[in-house]
Amino acid sequence: MARIVSIGAALQDVYLIDHDDFGTNKRGFFNQLELGAKVDIDEVKFTVGGGATNAATTFARNEHESIFMGCIANDPAGAAIIDKLDREGIDTSYINYLDNVHTGYSVLLLSPTGERTILTCRGASAKFDTIHPKDLRSIYPDWLYVTTLRGNMNILDQLFAQAKALNSKIMFNPGNLELQSKRKLLGLLSDVDVLLVNKSEAKQIVEGRTLTELVGKLSSYVPTVIITDGNQGAIAASEGRIVRIGIYEDVKVKDSTGAGDAFGSGFLAAFADGKSLQESLIFASANSTSVVQHIGSKAGIINKHKRLHPMPMQEIN
Numbered sequence: 001m002a003r004i005v006s007i008g009a010a011l012q013d014v015y016l017i018d019h020d021d022f023g024t025n026k027r028g029f030f031n032q033l034e035l036g037a038k039v040d041i042d043e044v045k046f047t048v049g050g051g052a053t054n055a056a057t058t059f060a061r062n063e064h065e066s067i068f069m070g071c072i073a074n075d076p077a078g079a080a081i082i083d084k085l086d087r088e089g090i091d092t093s094y095i096n097y098l099d100n101v102h103t104g105y106s107v108l109l110l111s112p113t114g115e116r117t118i119l120t121c122r123g124a125s126a127k128f129d130t131i132h133p134k135d136l137r138s139i140y141p142d143w144l145y146v147t148t149l150r151g152n153m154n155i156l157d158q159l160f161a162q163a164k165a166l167n168s169k170i171m172f173n174p175g176n177l178e179l180q181s182k183r184k185l186l187g188l189l190s191d192v193d194v195l196l197v198n199k200s201e202a203k204q205i206v207e208g209r210t211l212t213e214l215v216g217k218l219s220s221y222v223p224t225v226i227i228t229d230g231n232q233g234a235i236a237a238s239e240g241r242i243v244r245i246g247i248y249e250d251v252k253v254k255d256s257t258g259a260g261d262a263f264g265s266g267f268l269a270a271f272a273d274g275k276s277l278q279e280s281l282i283f284a285s286a287n288s289t290s291v292v293q294h295i296g297s298k299a300g301i302i303n304k305h306k307r308l309h310p311m312p313m314q315e316i317n
Contacts, residue, residue: 002272003065005139006265007159008052008147009125010070010085010095011104012077013257015045015295022111047296048084049106050125051147051173054258054297055265058287059145060088061303062269067091067139069131071124077103078124084298094135098124114253114292126150133158141168143272145265148175153184160191169193171268173260179204189221194271196264199229211235212316215242224277226284228263233312234285238277246312248285251293258297263288266302273304282308 018041059066072078104125171194206217224238266287270280294300
């Protein structure tokens with residue numbers, strides 16, 4: 001068991017689900033939502049989202065000591081988030097409660113194909129300048145799992161420095177706003193132990209066309225690198241080894257929300273348990289595959305006792 005701190009957003013997610021009116025056209029736009037129209041939908045579903053709470057749930061269900069750091073408000077949405085995290089056994093004592101702002105909120109329009117459009121009002125969830133990196137001193141985490149902090153490079157720098165001072169390891173899944181600060185991001189990578197990005201994100205950090213080229217160049221910055229490529233699988237490099245994987249199973253996608261979070265946190269849940277690179281990638285892919293078969297980013301998260309099967313995998317010399 002490892003002590004893992006997940007840092008990032010916590011949101012109240014509201015799904016609007018309709019099997020007829022939310023069809024999409026070839027350009028990927030919802031094609032039945034006319035301006036000024038009133039549209040009857042089939043179902044409304046309330047869940048808890050945010051990349052860091054998704055990751056924290058994976059760690060808790062896999063019997064790690066899971067701690068969440070982020071920001072909410074004293075409102076009904078904040079109460080729903082606390083209730084969900086408490087029921088998952090996640091330590092919420094390091095959450096910041098903010099005044100004069102509301103808890104982050106997302107409305108998700110879910111299409112029959114599992115793709116979605118997300119309307120987000122971030123509220124408290126984006127107030128990362130209120131996080132206290134020195135709180136890590138009272139936690140002494142084995143790992144930090146850090147999702148996007150909305151481009152707040154100063155807080156990221158403080159968190160990473162504090163983690164290194166405590167000999168804590170870091171897994172980092174940067175977002176678009178961190179990628180826009182490339183010079184500062186490259187400076188942070190010297191403290192990172194595991195980097196998770198998708199293919200397009202990798203191309204924003206280093207030059208390269210193929211996954212092999214990209215993972216090779218990123219390996220000069222970070223000991224373990226994982227690059228995902230949608231339904232084409234992923235590639236990972238660690239300790240001089242490069243492993244290419246396909247998809248765990250070809251399944252019908254109900255909701256793609258949280259798939260990336262499930263992959264990244266699934267990898268660390270196994271890796272922090274002493275599993276090999278290959279075993280950790282299998283668990284990551286299985287976790288992501290399970291999540292997309294459910295509505296909501298947490299319903300399908302698996303635990304360490306789930307029986308897994310082999311998957312397409314190749315070691316590249």
